[in-house]
Amino acid sequence: DTAVSQTPKYLVTQMGNDKSIKCEQNLGHDTMYWYKQDSKKFLKIMFSYNNKELIINETVPNRFSPKSPDKAHLNLHINSLELGDSAVYFCASSQEGEQKFFGPGTRLTVL
Amino acid sequence: SQQGEEDPQALSIQEGENATMNCSYKTSINNLQWYRQNSGRGLVHLILIRSNEREKHSGRLRVTLDTSKKSSSLLITASRAADTASYFCATANSNSGYALNFGKGTSLLVTP
Numbered sequence: 001d002t003a004v005s006q007t008p009k010y011l012v013t014q015m016g017n018d019k020s021i022k023c024e025q026n027l028g029h030d031t032m033y034w035y036k037q038d039s040k041k042f043l044k045i046m047f048s049y050n051n052k053e054l055i056i057n058e059t060v061p062n063r064f065s066p067k068s069p070d071k072a073h074l075n076l077h078i079n080s081l082e083l084g085d086s087a088v089y090f091c092a093s094s095q096e097g098e099q100k101f102f103g104p105g106t107r108l109t110v111l
Numbered sequence: 112s113q114q115g116e117e118d119p120q121a122l123s124i125q126e127g128e129n130a131t132m133n134c135s136y137k138t139s140i141n142n143l144q145w146y147r148q149n150s151g152r153g154l155v156h157l158i159l160i161r162s163n164e165r166e167k168h169s170g171r172l173r174v175t176l177d178t179s180k181k182s183s184s185l186l187i188t189a190s191r192a193a194d195t196a197s198y199f200c201a202t203a204n205s206n207s208g209y210a211l212n213f214g215k216g217t218s219l220l221v222t223p
Contacts, residue, residue: 033210041148041197043213055208090153097141097209099156 006103021076023091032074037088117214130187132217134200148197190221
């Protein structure tokens with residue numbers, strides 16, 4: 001069974017559109033994260049949720065809105081997509097302070 | 112903000128040789144973790160070393176941590192072509208909910 005899954009794997013869309021990426025973990029972890037990896041492979045934390053509560057919200061445009069319906073799911077909704085949003089988005093989960101388990105990533109391309 | 116730097120940015124070695132990657136960071140940490148990423152894939156956890164530990168081993172991997180110098184190193188012994196990947200160090204601190212703060216990564220190429 002996949003520990004951390006994301007859908008879709010690839011997302012190609014036009015500027016100005018709204019899109020969502022879904023993430024689910026079946027590890028029973030309390031904390032989930034969204035990371036963005038840019039074209040230079042640099043990884044940056046975007047959001048962190050612990051038991052459905054927002055813990056970290058880094059300097060991310062408010063066009064990005066995470067939603068955690070339960071502690072096994074953390075979805076990412078992006079409004080008014082821009083060219084600069086093109087990147088690979090990784091979901092991850094962990095127990096507090098321990099290793100992170102990453103999903104396979106969603107490659108977003110904004111045209 | 113970006114936590115630190117990895118050195119070297121790229122490393123090319125032959126199978127059987129050892130590969131050493133270094134990582135520096137700037138702030139206090141609870142632990143430091145190393146991850147591996149194959150091209151086009153997700154990140155795989157390799158080793159976690161806590162701030163009160165100095166060295167850790169896992170198979171062919173050896174990680175050291177020097178909190179006084181705010182640096183860590185990852186040694187891969189007897190490298191194999193399958194070790195070709197990007198390697199990232201990342202720090203975690205309880206003040207930021209243990210979210211990982213990544214370095215820029217080292218791209219390792221192991222040739223047969």
